[in-house]
């Protein structure tokens with residue numbers, strides 16, 4: 001990815017608020033959130049249930065509009081983009097990794113990883129295929145590219161999902177509870193991998209998680225409580241993060 005010039009700030013929210021519904025049924029999910037995500041970092045977002053983590057991720061990914069404030073991905077202010085523009089932005093500049101892997105069962109590993117190109121209406125170029133194969137090798141999937149998802153372990157399936165998220169060299173990857181379905185060894189492998197990708201390819205990753213052990217792999221941990229940033233801390237051990245989250249849950 002060294003040939004891609006990346007802005008220093010991968011994403012930024014300025015004064016973002018999100019209110020669902022109106023009148024008596026209005027719920028304020030986010031309230032004046034200011035957040036800059038620096039390129040090449042792994043940032044974890046933690047917080048009690050209902051605190052606004054998913055809403056923040058959805059607003060950053062253009063899946064949901066902010067009620068007020070602005071959101072940028074790299075140099076692009078996405079606040080006023082239309083649906084087509086947002087779809088293209090998501091497809092070409094963002095990557096997603098979910099708890100449920102979301103692989104296509106009928107496609108091989110290679111077919112799944114090159115799917116983003118197909119969805120973009122084209123075949124990968126020779127250079128892009130070289131990159132995809134480099135990724136598969138780097139993620140320990142080189143020998144498995146002809147297999148289908150059901151022939152892989154959970155950890156291997158999640159690595160395929162990560163390779164797919166990286167295939168288009170996105171500006172930002174959102175990982176939503178990516179280790180929720182994995183045992184502790186596979187979880188550690190996946191989290192170490194995500195962190196290593198930030199180092200090796202200057203990849204930016206935003207990890208939404210309830211798990212202090214997962215968040216302990218991050219360079220920075222943002223705690224959301226009641227729709228606002230309650231704490232913003234540097235790399236910390238799981239015990240420290242667990243204590244912060246417990247204190248927030250007691251007050252939630």
Ligand SMILES: Nc1ncnc2c1ncn2[C@@H]1O[C@H](COP(=O)(O)OP(=O)(O)OP(=O)(O)O)[C@@H](O)[C@H]1O
Nearest residue numbers: 020027028029047048049050051052053054055056
């Ligand atoms: N589509 C919606 N319509 C109405 N209210 C919503 C909607 N989505 C979320 N909310 C509300 O907004 C608040 C924040 O929800 P959000 O899903 O962002 O929290 P979260 O931190 O991701 O929670 P969890 O950890 O349980 O997934 C909650 O009060 C929730 O009930």
